[in-house]
Amino acid sequence: MTDATLSPGKAVAAVKRPTGASIGPRWSNALFVAPYMVFYVVLLVYPLFKGIWMSMLESDMFDDTSKFAGLANYYRLFNDKIFIGTVWNTVLFVLMTVPVFVAIGLLLALALNRSDRTSATLRAIFFGTSVLSVTIVTIIWKMMYMPGNGAIASLMRLLGLEPIAFITTASLALPAVAITTIWWIIGLPMMLFLAALQQIPGELYEAAALDNASRWRSFWSITLPSIRRTMLVVVIYEIVAQFQLFGQAQLLTQGGPNNASRPIVLFIYEQGFRSWNLGYAAAASEILFLIMAVAALAQFFASRKRVEE
Amino acid sequence: MRKLTTALLAGLVLTAGAGAALAADKTEISVARFFGACEADYGTVTDVTKANGECGIITALINKFNAESTTTVVKPEIVEWPGYDQLTARIRSGEPPVISVMHEAVISDYSSRGLLEPLDEDFAKAGIDVNDMTDASRQGVTKDGKIYAMPFDTHTWLWHINMNLFKEAGLVDGAGKPILPKSTDELMQQAQQFKDKTGKPYFISTLANETAFYTRTFDTLLYQQNVDFFADPTKVNFSAPEAKNALQLLADIFSKDLTTKNQDYAASVSAFAAGEGGVFICGTWLIDTYDQESKKDGALANGYAVTAFPQLYAGSPRVWADGHSWVLLKQDLSDAQRASAVEFMKFLWDNNYEWARTGHLPVRKSIIESEQFKNLPHRGDIASLAVNGTALPSAVKRQFSIQEIEGEEVGSAMRGDKPVEQALTDAETRINELLANAK
Secondary structure, three states: OOOOOOOOOOOOOOEEOOOOOEEOOOHHHHHHHHHHHHHHHHHHHHHHHHHHHHOOEEOEOOOOOOEEOOOHHHHHHHOOHHHHHHHHHHHHHHHHHHHHHHHHHHHHHHHOOOOOHHHHHHHHHHHHHHHOOHHHHHHHHHHHHOOOOOHHHHHHHHOOOOOOOOOOOHHHHHHHHHHHHHHHHOHHHHHHHHHHHOOOOHHHHHHHHHOOOOHHHHHHHHHHHHOHHHHHHHHHHHHHHHHOOOHHHHHHOOOOOOOOOOOHHHHHHHHHHHOOEHHHHHHHHHHHHHHHHHHHHHHHHHHHHHHHO | OHHHHHHHHHHHHHHHHHHHHHHHHOEEEEEEEOOOOOHHHHOOOOOHHHOOHHHHHHHHHHHHHHHHOOOEEEEEEEOOOOOHHHHHHHHHOOOOOOEEEEEHHHHHHHHOOOOEOOOHHHHHHHOOOHHHEOHHHHHHHEEOOEEOEEEOOEEEEEEEEEHHHHHHOOOEOOOOOEOOOOOHHHHHHHHHHHHHHHOOOOEEOOOOOOOHHHHHHHHHHHHHOOOOOOOEOOEOOOOOHHHHHHHHHHHHHHHOOOEOOOOOHHHHHHHHHOOOOOEEEEEHHHHHHHHHHOOOOOOOOOOEEEEEOOOOOOOOOOEEEEOEEEEEEOOOOOHHHHHHHHHHHHHHHHOHHHHHOOOOEOOEHHHHOOHHHHOOOOHHHHOOHHHHEEOOOOOOOOHHHHHHHHHHHHHHHHOOOOOHHHHHHHHHHHHHHHHHOOO
8 A cells, every 4th residue: 555645835746546546736637727727818817918018118009119118108197187087987986886786786685585476576677687788778878867858857847847967967977877887787786695695594593583683683693794705796896897887988978078977998998999099098907907906905805804803 | 383383483593593693793892881870761772862861872872882783792881970999990900891981080090000092093093083073072082192082072060040940039131041140249149039039049059978069169160260279280279369269159158058958969950850949050961851851841841041150250261171081991802892992982973962962062073063063952052161161280190089189178168067268278288198199
C-alpha cells in the first residue's frame, strides 16, 4: 500500500493507486475549466487591459496611428465639466434606484410569497416588464410622460392640475428615468427575494409563533437575517447594473435638458461613436470601472462585516 | 382535369423558378437611408408621381428602380435619423452598406479618412453632368477637389404658416399674404397679438429630444446679423454681442409662452397640422406634406403658406442650409457592385425633380430653372432660399457633433436652465475642446 503524506504548501506529485485512481494534482483536470477560462480571458481580461492601454492613447476611431498620451486623457476628463456632471448624475441615479429596488423588491416578495393562484399571476405580471426591451419600455414611458397627450398629463388635467413636463425639466428628467428603470427591472430583485424567502425553514416561524413573537419581530429576527446574503447579491448586482445606465437616458432624454440626465455610459458612447475619440472614451470607461468596483466592494465588505457580527 | 392541374402547377413552378433565377442574376446592393419607413402605404408603389412626402417618394423611387433595372436590386436599410453612429459602427466592424445617405456637412469627416470612394470618373462614365449641379450642391459634395457624393437636395430652414389662425389673429394683409415681422420687436408684438386673439402660441417648436431646432434657428439668427462665428474653422466664436441678442430672443419667446414647449419632432409636426399654433419653424421637407394637408378638411384646410425665414435683424438674408447626398462606402466591391451603385445614383440624379416635390431644393440647375419645378406649390415663395442657404465652412470638422453641442447649450439657455452668457461660453468651450482633439 502506498503511503502518501501531504503537507500544506508543498507540491506533491500525483501518486497512483492500485485501482488506477490517483491523488494530488492532475493537470489534465484543467481541461474542464479551460473553455470557461478561454472565454474569460478573451472576453474579459484582454478587453480590460486593452481598455486601460487605450485610455493612455490619443486614439481616433479610424486612425491607425494612435500615439501614447500618458495620463493626458484622465487629466482632460477631470477638467471636463460635462464628464464631472455625468459622474454626479450616475451616482445620483444609483442612489435613487438601488434602495428602491431593495425596498420594493422585498415588499413585493413578502406580499407574493404564497402559493395561491393570484400570487402566481401577480408574480408573473411584476416580472413580465423585465423581459421587455429598453426600446419598448421607453416608448411606453414617453407616452406616459408626454405633457401634451401623455397618460400622466391627462390624469393631471382630469384632477384639475397643470401637467408636468417630466423629461424636459432639468430637475425632473433624472427622476423620470429612474422611475422608468424601476418599473422595468423591479421583477428581478422581487424574484431573488422570493427565492430566498422560500428557503427559510417554516419551523423557525412556528417556533416564533409558539413564543408569541409579533410579525414584525419575526420579520426582524428571522426573515431579515435569513435573506441577508440575497440582499447583498441584490444590492451589488443593482449597483453594478445601474451604474451602467444608458438606453433609457439615451432614448427618453438624450441626456438633457442641460446635461441633467446624461450618465457616464452615454458620455462614453458619445465620445467614442460621435466624436470618434476612442482614447478619451476608454479613459472615461476606466473611471466608471473604478467607481463601480469601489462601490460594490464597499457594499460587500460592509455587509460581510454585519453578517460576521 | 388532373392533367390541367399538373400543367398549371408545372407552369407555376417554371415561372417562379425563372423569376428567382432572374432575380439571382441581378446584383444586390445595400442602401442605408433615413427619411422614415412607410412600407404600409408605399411598399408596392412604383409610380413615383403617386407618392408624397420624403418617405413616400424615396420608397417609391427605390421600388421603381427595382422594377425597371435589369441588372440591379437595391436592398434598402432604413436607419433612425441621422444614423451616423450606426454607420460609424458598421464601417469600423468592416460591414458598411454599399451606399448610404449622408448630410453634406458630414462628408469631409469620412472622406478625409479615406472611407468614401471618389466618384468623378464614375459620374463621367455614367453621363452625370456635374456642371448641371447647383453651386451649393457641388460645393457640398466636393472635398479636396474630388466629388465624394451624389447630391440629392439642398434643404433649409423656413416658416410654415397656418393662414387660418393668422387671419383670426389679424395678421393677414389685403393681398391675402401673412404679415410677418421685420424686427425682433415686431416679432414679439405680433406673437403676443396672435396669442391674445387665438389663445394659442405663435410658434410651434421642436424643443424636446432633439437639438436641430436650436442650432439651425440660432445659426440663422447669427447669419442674419452677419456674424462669422467660424472665421477660423478650428475655433468657434460666440462672444459677439449679436450672439447674445439672438439667444436672448429665443429665451424671451420661451419665457413669454409664445411657443409650445415640450414637443418632440413627431409631436410638433402633428401639432402644426392640428392647428395648435401659427408658425412652425422647420425645414423644406414638410412643404409637400402640409400642402397635401391643406387640401383636406382640418386645421390647415385652404390655409397653408410657407415663407423664407423673415429678416429680423438688419444684415443679410442668409439662412442655415445643408444637403442630403448619397455616398459610396470604401470596401471590397466587385465591378458589378460598383456599376450597380453608380446605376442607382444615376437613377436618383435623373429623378431629382420627383425628390424636389418634397419641398427640398433640387440639385440640378436644369430642374431649378424648369417651369415644371417653378409651378410646384409655394416654390415662388421660397425661391430666395436657393441663393441664401448657408452651410458651415467645409473645413470645419465634426459638424454634426458641433451642432449637437451648440443645440444643447442654446436649448439650456432658451429653456431658462442656464444664463445666456454662460450657455454661450459653455458652447464655445465644448466645441473648441472637440475641435482641438479632432483629427
